[in-house]
Amino acid sequence: MPFKRKSRGRSKGGKGSSSLVQCASCGSMVPRDKAKKNTRRVSFVEPQLAKELRQKGTYLSSWVDTKYYCISCAVHRGIVKVRAENERHTRYRRRR
Numbered sequence: 001m002p003f004k005r006k007s008r009g010r011s012k013g014g015k016g017s018s019s020l021v022q023c024a025s026c027g028s029m030v031p032r033d034k035a036k037k038n039t040r041r042v043s044f045v046e047p048q049l050a051k052e053l054r055q056k057g058t059y060l061s062s063w064v065d066t067k068y069y070c071i072s073c074a075v076h077r078g079i080v081k082v083r084a085e086n087e088r089h090t091r092y093r094r095r096r
Contacts, residue, residue, distance in 0.1 A: 004088060009071070010034045024067035025077065036074040039066045 012018050012033040020029045024038075043050060043062040050060055074080040 021068040023070040023073055025069055025073035028070050030068065030070045032068070035068040035070060036079050037066060037068055038074075038079055039064060041065070 010018075010031065010033045012031075018031050018033045021032050021035050022028070023030055023035070041062045042065045043060060045053065045060055053060060069077065069079060071080065075082060
């Protein structure tokens with residue numbers, strides 16, 4: 001049976017099975033190497049207040065919030081875009 005992608009949509013290489021993670025949106029269990037990882041920094045303080053406090057020299061702690069999404073939820077949320085058929089075979093790098 002033919003397949004769309006050389007990697008079959010995963011990044012595991014030849015290492016066998018990989019651990020599962022839970023999708024943050026729908027709750028389905030997805031292999032870690034197939035899931036889309038979304039990381040962002042979260043702070044308790046509002047941005048306007050944080051700016052004033054930083055000017056005074058205050059250290060504001062924040063934590064890293066990491067969420068994993070299955071492919072269908074990632075497409076729905078706009079984390080991953082649907083590519084044209086001729087673009088699917090090329091490597092895609094997201095700009096930051």
